[in-house]
Amino acid sequence: MWTNGKPGKDELDDETLNRFSGELLRAFEVGETEISNAAASPFLFRRIRVRIEAEERRLAQQRGAWLSLLAGVKHAIPALLAFAVVAVASLMLTPSQQAPAAGAVNEDRPTLMEDVFSFSQDELIASAAGVEAGQPGNSGGTK
Amino acid sequence: MEEIETPAGTDAEMSVKPPSEMTDDELVAAARAGDESAFGRLFERHRRLVSRLGYRFFPRRDQVEEIIQESFIKAYFALDDYQGGGEKSFVSWLARIAVRTCYDELRRARRRGESSIGDLSEEEAAYLHERLRDLSASGNVEGAAISRDLANKLLSRLRPDDRMVLALLKLEELSIAEISNLTGWTTAKVKMRSHRAQRGLRQLLRKLL
Numbered sequence: 392m393w394t395n396g397k398p399g400k401d402e403l404d405d406e407t408l409n410r411f412s413g414e415l416l417r418a419f420e421v422g423e424t425e426i427s428n429a430a431a432s433p434f435l436f437r438r439i440r441v442r443i444e445a446e447e448r449r450l451a452q453q454r455g456a457w458l459s460l461l462a463g464v465k466h467a468i469p470a471l472l473a474f475a476v477v478a479v480a481s482l483m484l485t486p487s488q489q490a491p492a493a494g495a496v497n498e499d500r501p502t503l504m505e506d507v508f509s510f511s512q513d514e515l516i517a518s519a520a521g522v523e524a525g526q527p528g529n530s531g532g533t534k
Numbered sequence: 535m536e537e538i539e540t541p542a543g544t545d546a547e548m549s550v551k552p553p554s555e556m557t558d559d560e561l562v563a564a565a566r567a568g569d570e571s572a573f574g575r576l577f578e579r580h581r582r583l584v585s586r587l588g589y590r591f592f593p594r595r596d597q598v599e600e601i602i603q604e605s606f607i608k609a610y611f612a613l614d615d616y617q618g619g620g621e622k623s624f625v626s627w628l629a630r631i632a633v634r635t636c637y638d639e640l641r642r643a644r645r646r647g648e649s650s651i652g653d654l655s656e657e658e659a660a661y662l663h664e665r666l667r668d669l670s671a672s673g674n675v676e677g678a679a680i681s682r683d684l685a686n687k688l689l690s691r692l693r694p695d696d697r698m699v700l701a702l703l704k705l706e707e708l709s710i711a712e713i714s715n716l717t718g719w720t721t722a723k724v725k726m727r728s729h730r731a732q733r734g735l736r737q738l739l740r741k742l743l
Contacts, residue, residue: 408736415735416704418685421589429598430585436577439606440570446607 558624566613573613576624577606583625584632590701591636593686601639605632626715633698633716640694691738696731703728 553561553575564572581602588601608631616627661684689697702713710728714721 404740405736408739409732411739412732412735413704415685415688415739416700419590419593419682419689419701420705421682425595426582426585426589429588429595430581430602432595432599432602435581435599435602436574439577439603439610442603442607443610446611
């Protein structure tokens with residue numbers, strides 16, 4: 392009945408529906424009395440005041456929290472500065488006290504090879520000769 | 535007739551000029567300076583405007599009262615942004631805040647899924663169906679025949695921005711330019727939403743049949 396695909400019928404339907412839409416919207420309208428009653432609701436302004444004050448308190452607390460944080464940071468600034476100075480000073484002084492002498496690095500031997508270097512040349516030759524002769528080598532070297 | 539709740543100290547603190555004679559801009563300046571009674575006076579003057587706008591979008595009194603409260607609280611905290619000027623400047627400024635508050639609340643309600651078409655009872659659907667058939671047959675239906683609650687359930691199916699434009703256009707009878715000014719949207723956007731809203735409402739009504 393309402394829409395059957397015919398153009399003329401569709402236009403009529405749209406017109407009808409537009410009228411009904413208008414009625415629907417007008418059904419939403421209220422009288423002046425209702426508008427005034429809602430506006431003059433008792434304690435409405437007081438409730439607004441209470442909510443404004445609550446919001447102001449909340450904002451003040453928020454501001455207070457930030458201010459206390461800033462104050463904390465402000466108090467910490469001298470301590471942080473002192474720490475920074477000490478840190479920089481120690482960084483500048485430490486290398487000059489512990490710097491090895493030039494060429495010292497090349498004289499260092501790796502720890503793992505320390506035992507090998509502790510053998511004398513004769514001991515090493517004797518040990519090698521023992522292995523070739525089929526005798527098990529003494530780990531401490533043969534005398 | 536209308537009982538006005540007067541904030542404490544309203545009259546006493548306005549020594550230079552009686553508050554009733556002060557312009558909105560003067561009251562705003564006083565409120566900015568910390569005079570609470572000046573804000574109370576602004577509230578008394580313009581609460582009906584906000585109430586009327588609230589009823590364009592919400593059917594229940596408690597919802598409208600909430601809109602009034604929310605709008606005036608927002609206005610209070612935005613007083614510093616008010617620039618003043620023309621005679622109706624404060625009214626326009628406050629109306630913008632109220633419309634924005636209504637829009638936000640419509641969006642919230644939609645997110646919460648309140649009042650969808652699914653909420654229509656069988657009786658309500660049958661009633662609506664009957665009214666539509668009557669309208670088709672006789673072309674004579676009074677808007678009052680449809681309960682506001684039912685109308686709200688149907689209108690809630692529209693997108694908040696569409697509903698906003700439709701209400702301002704059809705109920706408040708504002709021009710496209712005025713709606714544009716009130717919502718902050720461009721006139722092209724308002725026109726587009728107006729067309730979309732009307733088409734959406736037609737589709738919604740068709741779906742019910």
